Amino acid sequence: MNPFDIVFNRHLVFGAGKLREVPGMLSWHKVKKVFLTSFDRGNPNFIAFTSLLDEAGIPYVVYADIQGEPDARCINQGRDLYLEEGCDCAVAFGGGSIIDATKAINMLAVNGGMIEQYQMEGREVLTAPPLFIAIPTTSGTGAEATKTAVVLNNDNGLKKSLYHTTMIADIVVLDPELTLSLPAPITAATGMDALSHAIESYVSLNATPITEMYGLAAVRLISQNLERAVREPSDVEARGAMMLASYFGGVAITAGIGIAHIMAQPLGGTFKIPHGDACSIFLPASIELNRAYAKERYARLAEAFGVDTQGLDADAATDALIGKIRELQAAISAPTHLTPYLNHEIPLDELIDIVKRTTGHITCNPRPLNEELMREAYELAL
Ligand SMILES: NC(=O)c1ccc[n+]([C@@H]2O[C@H](COP(=O)([O-])OP(=O)(O)OC[C@H]3O[C@@H](n4cnc5c(N)ncnc54)[C@H](O)[C@@H]3O)[C@@H](O)[C@H]2O)c1
Numbered sequence: 001m002n003p004f005d006i007v008f009n010r011h012l013v014f015g016a017g018k019l020r021e022v023p024g025m026l027s028w029h030k031v032k033k034v035f036l037t038s039f040d041r042g043n044p045n046f047i048a049f050t051s052l053l054d055e056a057g058i059p060y061v062v063y064a065d066i067q068g069e070p071d072a073r074c075i076n077q078g079r080d081l082y083l084e085e086g087c088d089c090a091v092a093f094g095g096g097s098i099i100d101a102t103k104a105i106n107m108l109a110v111n112g113g114m115i116e117q118y119q120m121e122g123r124e125v126l127t128a129p130p131l132f133i134a135i136p137t138t139s140g141t142g143a144e145a146t147k148t149a150v151v152l153n154n155d156n157g158l159k160k161s162l163y164h165t166t167m168i169a170d171i172v173v174l175d176p177e178l179t180l181s182l183p184a185p186i187t188a189a190t191g192m193d194a195l196s197h198a199i200e201s202y203v204s205l206n207a208t209p210i211t212e213m214y215g216l217a218a219v220r221l222i223s224q225n226l227e228r229a230v231r232e233p234s235d236v237e238a239r240g241a242m243m244l245a246s247y248f249g250g251v252a253i254t255a256g257i258g259i260a261h262i263m264a265q266p267l268g269g270t271f272k273i274p275h276g277d278a279c280s281i282f283l284p285a286s287i288e289l290n291r292a293y294a295k296e297r298y299a300r301l302a303e304a305f306g307v308d309t310q311g312l313d314a315d316a317a318t319d320a321l322i323g324k325i326r327e328l329q330a331a332i333s334a335p336t337h338l339t340p341y342l343n344h345e346i347p348l349d350e351l352i353d354i355v356k357r358t359t360g361h362i363t364c365n366p367r368p369l370n371e372e373l374m375r376e377a378y379e380l381a382l
């Protein structure tokens with residue numbers, strides 16, 4: 001069994017309407033001023049939330065300048081506002097972009113310097129960040145369950161992660177009502193991100209009994225609820241199941257990313273492909289490329305996906321898993337090819353170099369990572 005080091009949120013709350021409990025939680029912690037981020041100041045749920053804070057007399061400052069997936073600039077600026085306003089806790093209300101940016105800002109506020117130093121130069125996090133509450137409004141990244149923040153570096157254009165055990169959210173509030181307004185294409189793509197976390201972590205060489213358990217549970221929930229959530233946006237049950245699946249996927253992916261994310265993250269940054277779209281594109285290719293190295297594991301994932309694997313050998317079960325994923329992608333119109341996103345020409349050698357400089361150090365993909373594998377993944381995804 002692999003040794004492991006896993007950190008969990010201290011407090012997890014799930015259920016429709018649970019957002020209303022957040023002001024009470026902030027009161028327990030006697031916070032002075034909340035650094036509050038949002039994907040949209042005008043979102044009705046966000047407005048309702050700020051009214052609750054007003055009623056409870058909890059001071060806050062809103063930072064809503066995180067546009068798209070976060071870059072270093074918006075994080076450094078956010079840190080300035082955090083300090084100017086004398087904040088002593090952070091609350092993120094948004095998708096993975098908002099949660100990651102807030103996670104990084106909250107860390108930076110007490111550790112000093114620029115985010116690029118932690119991301120590119122290995123500067124260490126020495127002080128545990130203040131209270132951090134994550135309230136996701138998408139169901140995909142599981143960023144609320146991880147200690148990681150993914151950031152686009154403005155100087156070199158690379159999208160790279162930084163992480164520390166103490167950066168994980170203290171409290172997570174999963175309120176399915178917050179995702180009812182998610183448009184179908186975002187529901188679909190973010191759901192495919194969650195599925196990629198579940199599958200990639202399950203075949204990771206660093207998988208542990210804990211990540212395996214969460215990965216399989218996420219696959220079950222996604223196979224039964226993602227299409228429903230896309231077709232019926234106001235189905236609170238399906239939305240709730242997807243929120244939980246995303247959270248489970250986040251716990252699972254602490255076992256490490258595989259070739260789908262190894263390609264999707266840096267190329268998503270380079271071509272401005274939303275993270276979920278990029279994961280959806282690379283997921284089936286990753287299974288094709290890895291299948292000889294993780295046969296039995298893919299067969300168990302197929303079973304979790306609802307395939308009747310009785311009488312099937314591992315190869316046939318893996319074929320069935322790929323078939324199910326392709327069917328799901330078609331049913332929810334999730335992206336399957338890279339070509340439509342390649343808005344400017346970059347030679348393949350240069351793209352491979354970008355991957356090597358960002359995710360190229362990751363060694364837990366079941367098939368050993370090398371340039372040939374990266375090239376094959378790119379070509380299969382085109
Ligand atoms: N930290 C981690 O462990 C981790 C894991 C995977 C991905 N990520 C990162 O997360 C980011 C992507 O996050 P995401 O996929 O959640 O997308 P996102 O946060 O970028 O949101 C996607 C879009 O949906 C909108 N939106 C969000 N919630 C909404 C709602 N309830 N109603 C209507 N619109 C809404 C946003 O404004 C945005 O336009 C990427 O930067 C990715 O690299 C982080």
Ligand SMILES: [Fe+2]
Binds near residue numbers: 196197
């Ligand atoms: Fe992801």
